[in-house]
Amino acid sequence: MKLKFWGVRGSIPSPGAEFVKYGGNTLCVELCIEDLDRRIIIDAGSGIRLLGNELMCKKAPAESLRADIFLTHTHLDHILGFPFFTPIFQKNARLNIYGPVTCEDDSLEAVLGGQLSYRYFPIRQAELAATIDYINLKEGEYDLGDGLQLTTKYLNHPLLCLGFRFEYNGKICCTAYDTEPFQNLFTTDPHDPSFDPLMAHEGAAAARDENLRLKKFFSGADLLIHDAQFTQQEYDNAKRGWGHSPLEYAIQTALRSQVSRLALFHHDPMRTDAQLDQLAHMHCDFQASDSTEVFFAREGMVVEL
Ligand SMILES: [Zn+2]
Ligand SMILES: [Zn+2]
Numbered sequence: 001m002k003l004k005f006w007g008v009r010g011s012i013p014s015p016g017a018e019f020v021k022y023g024g025n026t027l028c029v030e031l032c033i034e035d036l037d038r039r040i041i042i043d044a045g046s047g048i049r050l051l052g053n054e055l056m057c058k059k060a061p062a063e064s065l066r067a068d069i070f071l072t073h074t075h076l077d078h079i080l081g082f083p084f085f086t087p088i089f090q091k092n093a094r095l096n097i098y099g100p101v102t103c104e105d106d107s108l109e110a111v112l113g114g115q116l117s118y119r120y121f122p123i124r125q126a127e128l129a130a131t132i133d134y135i136n137l138k139e140g141e142y143d144l145g146d147g148l149q150l151t152t153k154y155l156n157h158p159l160l161c162l163g164f165r166f167e168y169n170g171k172i173c174c175t176a177y178d179t180e181p182f183q184n185l186f187t188t189d190p191h192d193p194s195f196d197p198l199m200a201h202e203g204a205a206a207a208r209d210e211n212l213r214l215k216k217f218f219s220g221a222d223l224l225i226h227d228a229q230f231t232q233q234e235y236d237n238a239k240r241g242w243g244h245s246p247l248e249y250a251i252q253t254a255l256r257s258q259v260s261r262l263a264l265f266h267h268d269p270m271r272t273d274a275q276l277d278q279l280a281h282m283h284c285d286f287q288a289s290d291s292t293e294v295f296f297a298r299e300g301m302v303v304e305l
Pocket of ligand 1: 010011075077078178266
């Protein structure tokens with residue numbers, strides 16, 4: 001498998017001279033299984049626009065184009081590139097779009113296609129020329145054919161967000177795009193009027209169980225792509241409950257799960273190249289003495305699995 005990062009930035013595209021090295025496009029990763037000639041795309045942030053352009057350049061005019069697009073969830077930074085993904089306008093393109101249903105009454109097609117209405121965009125969803133199938137995902141195991149397996153797990157985010165574990169030919173690639181540590185939802189402060197010792201105990205147990213399940217979900221991965229939007233200090237000061245992880249937690253998670261390589265991902269849109277370099281110097285240089293290689297994902301970076 002060969003993986004390429006097309007967008008690594010969270011929340012909103014961040015163009016500008018201070019964002020050139022790591023890139024300003026929002027989330028999109030391409031996973032190619034070369035011996036099967038299969039292409040998996042994980043999320044459709046603004047990075048998917050360049051990927052679509054490259055796919056169109058590579059193929060012959062009459063050649064059909066096939067891709068499986070997996071959406072972790074439908075927050076805007078993960079889908080805003082979809083209307084600019086050129087293959088959706090091609091008759092000979094066949095796309096399967098997988099994702100969790102996150103609005104009870106609306107289908108995945110309606111949620112994603114909501115961007116393609118005259119209110120927001122000059123072309124409507126009904127005008128797309130590609131053949132597109134929408135497939136709902138829940139937590140579970142999926143056989144994607146050709147020996148390719150997918151396991152999904154709900155993460156901790158304000159909107160249902162799925163973690164993915166792709167396995168093929170003994171190689172494992174896991175993603176946790178938008179998530180933060182599971183924590184006790186009930187107060188543990190006996191002086192708080194809402195304190196209930198039983199609920200506090202059960203809340204702690206539930207959080208511990210979910211964190212253990214995540215550890216197992218990532219275990220032994222050759223590559224884990226993990227949310228690292230904040231530093232621990234930022235998280236503790238003001239960002240707890242926002243649905244994103246401190247990078248220190250992402251590193252601890254990878255070490256606990258004995259992951260070979262950890263790609264820190266979903267960079268804060270305010271974090272400049274110089275600041276990311278500084279964090280990399282502080283947090284990634286220990287890798288030589290450890291079994292887990294840690295790096296900050298950069299747009300255009302390729303990882304062989
Ligand atoms: Zn996001
Ligand atoms: Zn999100």
